[in-house]
Amino acid sequence: xxxxxxxxxxxAKPARYTGGxxxxxxxxxxxxxxxxxxxxxxxxxxxxSNLGLKILYGVLNDREDTYAERVxxxxxxxxxxxxxxxxxxxxxxxxxxxxxxxxxxxxxQYEMIYSNILTMLDLGGIxxxxxxxxxxxxxxVGGGPCAYNPExxxxxxxxxxxxxxxxxxxxxxxxxxxxxxxxxxxxxxALLSALSELDGVYVPTEAANPARVTKRIVADLDTSPFxxxxxxxxxxxxxxxxxxxxxxxxxxxxxxCQAGVxxxxxxxxxxxxxxxLAQELADNTGYxxxxxxxxxSADYSCLRNLTQDLxxxxxxxxxxxxxxxxxxxxxxxxxxxxxxxxxRSGLTFAPEAGTQRLxxxxxxxxxxxxxxxxxxxxxxxGWSNIKLYFxxxxxxxxxxxxxxxxxxxxxxxxxxRNVRNRKVTVSVSTFVPKPHTxxxxxxxxxxxxxxxxxxxxxxxxRDRSISFxxxxxxxxxxxxxxxxxxxxxxKTLAEAWRRGARFDGWSxxxxxxxxxxxFAATGVDPDFYTVRERTPGEAxxxxxxxxxxxxxxxxxxxxxALAGALTADCRHGECTGCGVCQDLGVSVIDWRANxxx
Amino acid sequence: MDKMRVALTKTDETKYVGHLxxxxxxxxxxxxxxxxxxxxxxxxxxxxxxxxxxxSVGVASDAEYVDVELTEPMDAVDxxxxxxxxxxxxxxxxxxxxxxxxxxxxxxxNLASYQVTVAVPPTPGNLAAARTALEAFAAxxxxxxxxxxxxxxKTMDVKKFLxxxxxxxxxxxxxxxxxxxxxxxxxxVKPMEVLGVLNGQFRFPSGEAAFRRTALKAEHSSGVQDPFxx
Numbered sequence: 001x002x003x004x005x006x007x008x009x010x011x012a013k014p015a016r017y018t019g020g021x022x023x024x025x026x027x028x029x030x031x032x033x034x035x036x037x038x039x040x041x042x043x044x045x046x047x048x049s050n051l052g053l054k055i056l057y058g059v060l061n062d063r064e065d066t067y068a069e070r071v072x073x074x075x076x077x078x079x080x081x082x083x084x085x086x087x088x089x090x091x092x093x094x095x096x097x098x099x100x101x102x103x104x105x106x107x108x109q110y111e112m113i114y115s116n117i118l119t120m121l122d123l124g125g126i127x128x129x130x131x132x133x134x135x136x137x138x139x140x141v142g143g144g145p146c147a148y149n150p151e152x153x154x155x156x157x158x159x160x161x162x163x164x165x166x167x168x169x170x171x172x173x174x175x176x177x178x179x180x181x182x183x184x185x186x187x188x189x190a191l192l193s194a195l196s197e198l199d200g201v202y203v204p205t206e207a208a209n210p211a212r213v214t215k216r217i218v219a220d221l222d223t224s225p226f227x228x229x230x231x232x233x234x235x236x237x238x239x240x241x242x243x244x245x246x247x248x249x250x251x252x253x254x255x256x257c258q259a260g261v262x263x264x265x266x267x268x269x270x271x272x273x274x275x276x277l278a279q280e281l282a283d284n285t286g287y288x289x290x291x292x293x294x295x296x297s298a299d300y301s302c303l304r305n306l307t308q309d310l311x312x313x314x315x316x317x318x319x320x321x322x323x324x325x326x327x328x329x330x331x332x333x334x335x336x337x338x339x340x341x342x343x344r345s346g347l348t349f350a351p352e353a354g355t356q357r358l359x360x361x362x363x364x365x366x367x368x369x370x371x372x373x374x375x376x377x378x379x380x381x382g383w384s385n386i387k388l389y390f391x392x393x394x395x396x397x398x399x400x401x402x403x404x405x406x407x408x409x410x411x412x413x414x415x416x417r418n419v420r421n422r423k424v425t426v427s428v429s430t431f432v433p434k435p436h437t438x439x440x441x442x443x444x445x446x447x448x449x450x451x452x453x454x455x456x457x458x459x460x461x462r463d464r465s466i467s468f469x470x471x472x473x474x475x476x477x478x479x480x481x482x483x484x485x486x487x488x489x490x491k492t493l494a495e496a497w498r499r500g501a502r503f504d505g506w507s508x509x510x511x512x513x514x515x516x517x518x519f520a521a522t523g524v525d526p527d528f529y530t531v532r533e534r535t536p537g538e539a540x541x542x543x544x545x546x547x548x549x550x551x552x553x554x555x556x557x558x559x560x561a562l563a564g565a566l567t568a569d570c571r572h573g574e575c576t577g578c579g580v581c582q583d584l585g586v587s588v589i590d591w592r593a594n595x596x597x
Numbered sequence: 598m599d600k601m602r603v604a605l606t607k608t609d610e611t612k613y614v615g616h617l618x619x620x621x622x623x624x625x626x627x628x629x630x631x632x633x634x635x636x637x638x639x640x641x642x643x644x645x646x647x648x649x650x651x652x653s654v655g656v657a658s659d660a661e662y663v664d665v666e667l668t669e670p671m672d673a674v675d676x677x678x679x680x681x682x683x684x685x686x687x688x689x690x691x692x693x694x695x696x697x698x699x700x701x702x703x704x705x706x707n708l709a710s711y712q713v714t715v716a717v718p719p720t721p722g723n724l725a726a727a728r729t730a731l732e733a734f735a736a737x738x739x740x741x742x743x744x745x746x747x748x749x750x751k752t753m754d755v756k757k758f759l760x761x762x763x764x765x766x767x768x769x770x771x772x773x774x775x776x777x778x779x780x781x782x783x784x785x786v787k788p789m790e791v792l793g794v795l796n797g798q799f800r801f802p803s804g805e806a807a808f809r810r811t812a813l814k815a816e817h818s819s820g821v822q823d824p825f826x827x
Contacts, residue, residue, distance in 0.1 A: 008655065017613075020610040022685040234619075234621075286629040557684050
């Protein structure tokens with residue numbers, strides 16, 4: 001331990017690197033067939049907050065033949081002292097160098113963590129490029145939302161899991177175990193070939209050039225594994241509470257939202273299952289807060305009954321509830337009132353756009369009247385701090401739409417005339433078109449245009465009665481490049497990393513100049529991926545990845561957007577024809593019908 | 598009011614867990630153990646816990662103390678056994694005893710002993726250099742340490758906080774130092790800062806060092822008390 005101490009004494013928050021938390025799994029590495037390292041390539045506090053990884057950690061460690069450990073990206077201060085000392089990146093559980101694992105899985109949650117993957121491979125003693133790896137090197141697996149366009153990372157990953165991982169991750173572990181048992185016969189090619197046979201696994205080699213890889217999906221969430229012994233970190237993480245997943249999927253149909261397409265259809269857990277899971281989680285963690293998570297928790301069909309049952313049971317245990325996302329309606333305010341009887345922090349609403357016309361374009365079924373009613377109800381019931389989320393740069397947006405954001409925010413503030421310590425915060429991000437959405441063909445704003453529109457709002461909010469924050473335009477540009485990028489970007493990513501790109505999602509570390517140099521050095525034009533309009537027939541880099549929704553439906557939704565026509569939520573209404581249920585043999589699972597019936 | 602005083606250790610595994618994070622870990626362990634801990638009243642009720650003086654990040658400890666207020670009296674052995682089962686691997690239960698005091702632990706416990714293990718081979722040369730350094734340190738009127746933080750610099754006289762002399766022992770592949778530090782209402786020095794002064798100004802042989810708090814005591818006009826005697 002002494003040699004590690006010299007590193008840890010000189011870095012911020014050394015507990016990021018020491019593990020040993022409550023519920024961390026301890027196994028004898030010599031007694032298992034497969035050793036898996038799971039990662040989200042960001043700092044510990046972010047990585048530890050991801051629900052998907054908690055599920056996979058539980059699923060893999062439930063297998064007797066597998067030991068899954070964790071590893072996160074060293075903060076730049078740690079990377080620097082590790083490089084000076086020649087230290088290798090190790091797992092948290094057993095301090096095993098990354099290169100000694102059979103597989104390293106990276107959760108690809110957002111594009112701005114791509115450079116961190118290279119930092120981790122390099123510090124872990126693993127060749128960056130998949131073609132340089134031998135059978136002594138670990139299998140590098142990617143998964144999560146960004147795997148829906150895997151091509152920009154294809155140089156560095158041996159395979160990608162498309163869709164939900166809880167079933168296929170075990171199949172991958174099983175394939176690895178069988179390959180090792182056979183003395184790794186056939187080498188790495190044999191392993192990759194076996195993996196490419198698994199449904200939902202994409203192997204980006206020239207040999208295994210697949211026509212189409214369809215996502216994996218859990219048909220019945222209610223019976224699927226949900227870990228009730230999650231690790232309880234010492235350090236305060238981003239989501240440092242129980243995460244109770246109410247349902248997966250969201251079919252509200254917001255046209256900018258990738259999650260709303262790729263996680264279809266909606267599949268709810270039963271209220272009684274959730275109550276049981278909540279009690280086990282509270283008993284096993286000691287947390288004092290349960291967050292009801294999903295893409296849109298206020299849409300859970302039995303939410304009122306569930307929250308009442310949870311409160312009845314947990315109030316005496318001093319466990320509180322929180323709802324991370326509220327709809328813009330009075331039902332949500334009532335719920336928030338019931339749930340947060342004491343902790344009157346802030347409420348957040350997401351109207352997304354300033355005018356009704358533009359909200360219709362994006363299919364955000366929220367009116368100004370809804371917002372005024374919800375915000376008014378919130379102020380009347382004692383909330384003083386309201387946060388509003390908007391986007392700029394949505395398709396068809398005009399200056400009038402941009403300025404309407406300021407008007408709407410002022411109307412909300414005006415409702416709080418008699419509220420003490422009133423505060424309205426407006427957060428404006430910049431729309432980045434994502435694959436597998438009706439907006440996958442549209443041009444993204446140029447950096448100059450993003451900044452011009454942000455400036456319109458800065459001027460409009462000059463009176464300072466409303467606090468206004470916005471996203472860095474250079475960050476949105478880079479996110480846009482990789483979101484809809486192709487395989488040529490692998491060279492650019494490696495070049496930018498070599499020139500020092502690290503933690504690009506963190507403003508204190510993001511250096512856009514490095515990326516400009518890298519684009520120039522590798523002869524890649526970032527505008528090709530961002531400001532260019534795709535033609536309807538163009539082969540998209542992600543067209544071989546199938547999320548269930550048809551291209552025809554996405555195109556039809558795009559035409560609906562241009563017409564300003566709304567598409568209803570299929571959760572309780574008619575099928576809107578996206579094709580997921582029919583194509584994947586799954587269906588919407590919503591328990592309200594059962595309760596009423 | 599029923600209060601349980603608990604002694605715990607922080608091992609090498611948890612020495613990098615900061616004071617607030619340590620506190621949160623104890624709270625969660627108490628919740629898992631379902632012990633009858635008292636809560637404050639008001640809008641944001643919290644457990645009524647009182648912790649001993651903060652330990653520097655990077656220092657292991659044989660002597661961490663927490664006072665836990667209970668809603669009903671409990672047998673100390675039962676309490677210890679129940680809590681022990683819910684502690685993470687790097688925190689260990691040592692002892693518990695019901696106490697009847699209202700004084701805050703952090704203020705009462707004002708003496709701490711530390712052991713510093715310096716990874717320097719105990720060769721005759723190194724031992725002689727170490728002895729010379731400690732003699733010069735003992736003879737010095739002041740020994741100033743400049744603490745640099747993001748907020749600025751602060752100069753402290755390490756000797757003002759030292760109680761008695763620094764004791765030295767020869768270990769296997771290392772030299773071991775033992776000393777007592779006093780914590781005052783105006784501040785305290787860290788064991789790293791003592792070693793920093795010894796290395797920097799008195800040429801004590803340098804090597805990788807491991808730090809451990811070995812005891813906490815309460816010193817007042819009438820004498821020195823063990824935490825369980827207060």
